[in-house]
Amino acid sequence: MSGFPAREQAVFGVDSADRDSGLSLEHVVKEYPPLGPMRARRFFSRLGGLQFDPALADRLADDEDEDDDFVGEEEEQEAVDRGGIGRKVVDHVSFEVQRGSRLALVGPPSAGKTVLLKMISGIVAPSEGRIVARGRVAPALNILAAAIPKDQKLGTALPYIAAVAGLPPGLVRSRLDEISDFMELPQLRTLPTLALDKRRRPEVLLATMLCLDPDIIVTDIPLALGSFAERCVQRLNELQTRGTILIAEARGARGLVPLPDRVLELDRGRIISDRLYDPATEKQRQAAG
């Protein structure tokens, strides 16, 4: 990858000498533009000489519209909460990951970790730059877990969520038995999504992605202790031997299961440190705040 700064060109990970790149990011930027729909809404509000009041509009709505609401207001609030308007949440990030590596993206809130994962997954497009991923990218992200349709059976909901993530739904359909075994949920096909609590939904998503033989797995789902975590670690180890890249997000690298071999620290959208994982260093860094 010519043209990259030397630090970012460095190769990390176990047995890296004979492996080639599985993922590379070149000067990737994500910047949130101003909120267009809000301008349109304000224009229409002025046109009517009234302040648009979504609550009033909902009350006036007929039965057919009982569950309707409008997205502009929420979008604005969410973007403000995210602190994303008017600044680069990811600012010219470049790095390369070799096959079989375990990369941890760490940093404080609003450092740009999740946005970076979303961009690698293809869920969000970069504003500038280029991401090259070799092979199948399987995103096991909380944002996707939250988007699993609540009123459907998992046998239908999981292929849908795969399609949303850009993966072939037929592939998930063909692996449902494997996912069912992995989750130890024999009735997975017919189980309503609502039967799973909020903690289990991300787990089902992670299990699904692990069963798709991904070349790159991207996750922000934390693994705690327990039999599910053990099965995940075992599966990840198997995948890693075949060259699968794991990219996980966390506040700090020490809490990650399984432990990474490389740590990329972000702050305000920029890479501030790119280092090999060393328990002592990470402990020191965490203690320093």
Added chain:
Amino acid sequence: MNTSSSENAPIGVSRPTSTPHGNASRRNVVREPPRRLTPRLGPTGTHFHLAAHFGANYVKKYYHHTYLGLLWIPLLPVLDILMRALLFGGFLGVPSGDRPYLVFLLVGSIGWYFYDRTTLWSYRSLQFNRRDYRSVPVPWLPAVTGAVVPGALQGILYALIALVVCGYYRITEGSFYVSIGSGSTYAILGLLLLLLYAWTLGLLFAPLVRIIRDVRLVLRYVFAFWYMLTPILYSVQTIPARYQAIAVYNPLTAPVEFIRGGLLGTPLPTERSVVTSVVVLAALMPIAFLLFARAERAAHARL
């Protein structure tokens, strides 16, 4: 700009490569800022899955939280057609040529309701699926194309009712009234035009309806008025001469007349009517695509 890949590539290039799993079909995926002028199609193979998912959700809305459940799906068109036939054919005595008014109305309704339901769900699609779109930038186009599911369902139901009614007349009067043969090609052409109109209007209004409630409220009345202006309840020939121009320059007259002409053998639309329909569609379609793509790009950039 690069071509799209089969997996995980809303944007980007693909070229075959060897992968850890030895699957040659897996490709390199390149993600770059979107520069296209057309709406996102999404990765290959996922578009129709998503469209079917959204289409099924639209149909569910008809009977969701009801005691009769799925029974409402055939019940709604039956009640609707009975009410209209009684009012316009019975009380008002609207002429329908040498065929029963019920058959005349039903054949016109096949096209209209196919168009009407597809348009309604197209322009409501983004607002209706807002929960799916709120945080994850799913391509918008499948939600609009999925609207054809409730539209086609309505069209099929009206066609089935028409078959039952015609069967009844075949037994009681000895005439089936509907003829299916080479002329039916006109009916297919009419349906195709209506589908394109429905999608075009959906693409045009869906981004607006998503953020401004007023648009949907206005559209509801615009479409009700348009229904009255389109020769569904009456034939073009029965309109007084001074109002004929309204029917001729109504872009939906030609497709509806094609369907009726193809199935009932009524006169086909005039040349002027067909040209109007095609020209309006050709003018609207690129505008709708561009505006839709622009709105989609802007919304996705904010996620």
